[in-house]
Amino acid sequence: MDPTSAEHAPAATTPTTPGRRRGRPAGTKGVPRAVREEQILAAAMEEFGRHGHAAASMASIARRVGVTKPMLYAYFDSKDGLYLACLEDVAARVRTAVEAAMSAGPPDSPGARLPHAVLTGLFTALEEQRYAWFVLYDRSLPPGSAVRAAAQRHREAVDTLAASGTAALLHDRGNADPLDADALKHVWTGTVSALMGWWIAHPDQSARDMSARCARLLTAIRTTPS
Numbered sequence: 001m002d003p004t005s006a007e008h009a010p011a012a013t014t015p016t017t018p019g020r021r022r023g024r025p026a027g028t029k030g031v032p033r034a035v036r037e038e039q040i041l042a043a044a045m046e047e048f049g050r051h052g053h054a055a056a057s058m059a060s061i062a063r064r065v066g067v068t069k070p071m072l073y074a075y076f077d078s079k080d081g082l083y084l085a086c087l088e089d090v091a092a093r094v095r096t097a098v099e100a101a102m103s104a105g106p107p108d109s110p111g112a113r114l115p116h117a118v119l120t121g122l123f124t125a126l127e128e129q130r131y132a133w134f135v136l137y138d139r140s141l142p143p144g145s146a147v148r149a150a151a152q153r154h155r156e157a158v159d160t161l162a163a164s165g166t167a168a169l170l171h172d173r174g175n176a177d178p179l180d181a182d183a184l185k186h187v188w189t190g191t192v193s194a195l196m197g198w199w200i201a202h203p204d205q206s207a208r209d210m211s212a213r214c215a216r217l218l219t220a221i222r223t224t225p226s
Helices: 033-055 058-065 069-076 079-103 114-126 130-136 146-171 178-201 207-223
Strands: none
Touching: 033 058, 033 069, 033 079, 033 130, 058 069, 058 079, 069 079, 079 114, 079 130, 079 146, 114 130, 114 146, 114 178, 114 207, 130 146, 130 178, 146 178, 178 207
């Protein structure tokens, strides 16, 4: 539902920051407020991840949680506010996972095991909410909107980490060509998204399963005769 439609709840009487909860609504049906917020975020993360911002339904999110649509607006102000809250959550998890993998690399060979470490970190961070990846990389965000600008900012931060990692990988192999590093960064980010899509299509595969699978695939790529 578009947050500007007639079904949208009345605007707050005081200014709010997109993605932040306005006021301090009480929990519903005896559920503490903080717990209810987490339930809403979990339901919204899957709805936005599955259908994209444009087609995501606030009514569907409300039904999944067992609350009314006005309650969603009481907690998150608007559809955009709820999306932004989901975006901030997944972006933080992705960046933390990538930064941890990069900082844990062996000092004598910074690029040797980096791809596998990053993939393992991402699978572990998103195992309980696999669709969250596509909240960060949502193609349905309206051009010129605050939600699109926020998503782009987070994607650029992830791209910066990817660029650093691909440059380290090539440098470890004696290649300092910046265009090679940029090309590899695009290959890498596309590969990660493809693997996330494959993982979602195979719900029986755990994060540990995916880590082991990627280890095999990366080994096969490195050892394939030229």
